[in-house]
Amino acid sequence: MAKIFSFINYKGGVGKTTTTYHVGCSLAYHHNKKVLLVDIDPQTNLTFLCVDYESWKNFKNRNGTILTLYQHYKDGKGLNVSRCIWQNLIGYDQFTKVNNIDLLPCDLDLLGEDIILRLSPLSLELSPFARLKKEVQKSLKPYLFLKKILNEVKERYDYILIDCPPNLYMMTQNALTGSDYYIITTIPEYLSLIGLRILIRKVGEINQKIKQLAVFAGEKIRDVKLGGIIFVKVRIGGRVITHQHEGNIRSIKEEFRDICFNTYTTELIGYSEAAEHRLPVWLANTNNAKRAARRLEYEEITKEFLRRFS
Secondary structure, X not given: OOEEEEEEOOOXXXXXXXXXXXXXXXXXXXXXXXXXXXXXXOOOHHHHHHOOHHHHHHHHHHHOOHHHHXXXXXXXXXXXXXXXXXXXXXXXXXXXXXXXXXXXXXXXXXXXXXXXXXXXXXXXXXXXXXXXXXXXXXXXXXXXXXXXXXHXXXXXXXXXXXXXXXXXXXXXXXXXXXXXXXXXXXXXXXXXXXXHHHHHHHHHHHXXXXXXXXXXXXXXXXXXXXXXXXXXXXXXXXXXXXXXXHHHHHHHHHHHHHHEOOOOOEOOHHHHHHHHOOOOOOOOXXXXXXXXXXXXXXHHHHHHXXXXXX
């Protein structure tokens, strides 16, 4: 049964999607793990790292996306999660194919949607206690959408990786409710330490709120644990990390100790070029991508990921 991870940050541009994608691809490609990528960010960047726009549009019209599942959940209809999962979609041929990795794609039309459910009025024949319990169950239901989806398919995978939007709104709260761990990606800049403290505190508050509702509603909700902090886009001067980033990494590690990954990624154009080809960096064929691939950054992060969570 899959271990489920949410990759989060309330800031954009901190390598969250690239890390979700590359760790997922490396788990599948280098370690033969069965992986499901889940894109819940309305920007749909993880989806477009995997497939082109026209292919996505055709799949959306034929099979549906995360938005289709949300609309069914909202309307109280049955979920057919398997129909919306895009199988073995990364790569063009035998030389670039990444097997064992699937995608639950997002939808640009999810932008502006909020999880508001159509709920039936409570029966007046219920006892006051039963009515109160039903009210709590109604309050909890919007947080359980993603958990219910993943419960249908998690036995098929070793790992499920969720790329969350750059905020802590309802879809991210859904991801946290359905996850075993959350991973924070961050650039080691001046304000990172303050931001990490706030983010971790907020996740704790969200988890506590949902757990309290769940206890009264009779629903089992596990604690989502902070699984790690991964540094990305670390600046290199010559062959070493710049003094600024090195100092910030040291400060963050002093506070969060073993939570921080020892491996990190550097600020390289090769990752952007690989993204344009919709391939992980070690399979892209541009000169910059090859130079980035030789550093084995995401391969090493994935090895550390497996040591922590196998």
